[in-house]
Amino acid sequence: MRGLFVVLAIQVLLGVGLLAAVATDNLPFGGDGDGEAGAAAPVPRPTVDRFDGDAAYASVMRQVALGPRPAGSAASRKLARRIRRALPRGRFQPVPGGLRNVIGVVGGRNPRRIVVVGAHYDTKDIEGFVGANDGASGTAVLTQLARRVKPRRFRSTVVFIAFDGEESPAGSPPERFEQDGLRGSKVAAPGYRRARAMILLDFVGQTGLRLRREQLSDPALWVRLRAAAGRAGVGRVFPAGTQGPIVDDHVPFLNAGVPSIDLIDFSYPCFHRTCDNLSQISSRSLDAVGEAMMELLPTL
Ligand SMILES: [Zn+2]
Numbered sequence: 001m002r003g004l005f006v007v008l009a010i011q012v013l014l015g016v017g018l019l020a021a022v023a024t025d026n027l028p029f030g031g032d033g034d035g036e037a038g039a040a041a042p043v044p045r046p047t048v049d050r051f052d053g054d055a056a057y058a059s060v061m062r063q064v065a066l067g068p069r070p071a072g073s074a075a076s077r078k079l080a081r082r083i084r085r086a087l088p089r090g091r092f093q094p095v096p097g098g099l100r101n102v103i104g105v106v107g108g109r110n111p112r113r114i115v116v117v118g119a120h121y122d123t124k125d126i127e128g129f130v131g132a133n134d135g136a137s138g139t140a141v142l143t144q145l146a147r148r149v150k151p152r153r154f155r156s157t158v159v160f161i162a163f164d165g166e167e168s169p170a171g172s173p174p175e176r177f178e179q180d181g182l183r184g185s186k187v188a189a190p191g192y193r194r195a196r197a198m199i200l201l202d203f204v205g206q207t208g209l210r211l212r213r214e215q216l217s218d219p220a221l222w223v224r225l226r227a228a229a230g231r232a233g234v235g236r237v238f239p240a241g242t243q244g245p246i247v248d249d250h251v252p253f254l255n256a257g258v259p260s261i262d263l264i265d266f267s268y269p270c271f272h273r274t275c276d277n278l279s280q281i282s283s284r285s286l287d288a289v290g291e292a293m294m295e296l297l298p299t300l
């Protein structure tokens with residue numbers, strides 16, 4: 001996911017006049033906007049239990065233990081093999097540059113009715129950067145969801161895609177993110193033009209998680225997600241209001257005509273900083289997202 005500078009660049013390109021306001025909204029240092037500056041607001045305990053937040057936390061730990069995992073690195077390739085084993089019917093999809101998406105499928109009652117759940121598993125190529133939130137958190141929720149969704153339980157078939165190469169290669173400037181990054185999702189998206197929905201899990205693990213609709217994300221699908229979260233008892237994690245726009249792996253799916261949403265709490269002080277480590281991660285946050293997803297998926 002590209003940073004503030006590209007947000008600004010795109011605002012300029014779009015000629016949006018609210019530059020200052022939008023920039024402020026995008027600042028990763030801005031707190032969670034609930035007027036609870038400082039201490040992170042607690043994430044509520046869900047009223048349902050279809051997802052294992054502690055298992056997702058353990059998955060984040062195992063990914064972080066591999067160290068930095070930039071696309072194409074030995075650590076990233078090792079993680080890809082683990083993800084392939086974790087996903088039902090797991091397979092690799094080649095991505096230019098020797099990269100690989102990992103795709104798994106859980107068949108629904110209607111094999112032609114497809115919902116895509118995605119997350120990127122590579123980490124930003126920064127010395128000492130382990131991407132506990134930016135990379136590992138979404139991947140952890142993705143693989144744990146894939147364990148919990150059972151064949152023919154839902155009407156839709158759920159396709160789980162762990163994207164490689166979301167981050168742009170080392171040396172690529174932020175303003176070239178949309179061209180140079182999103183490498184795996186650009187390869188995957190054209191194959192799912194007829195999907196009913198695409199849900200991207202990105203920064204979903206930080207303490208005090210608050211997910212507002214990212215401005216490119218499909219409003220109707222976001223309404224359904226918020227309703228599902230409310231039924232799961234974690235509505236507070238999905239407040240009203242918007243953030244962004246944020247160019248991320250859902251954009252190639254939007255471009256392919258698929259209603260898509262990005263779950264990303266961009267008010268994250270450790271964005272592309274080495275403090276994006278396990279100390280930032282809460283199993284409660286991962287659990288809230290997983291439970292909301294388990295409530296949403298059967299409705300799609
Ligand atoms: Zn990133």
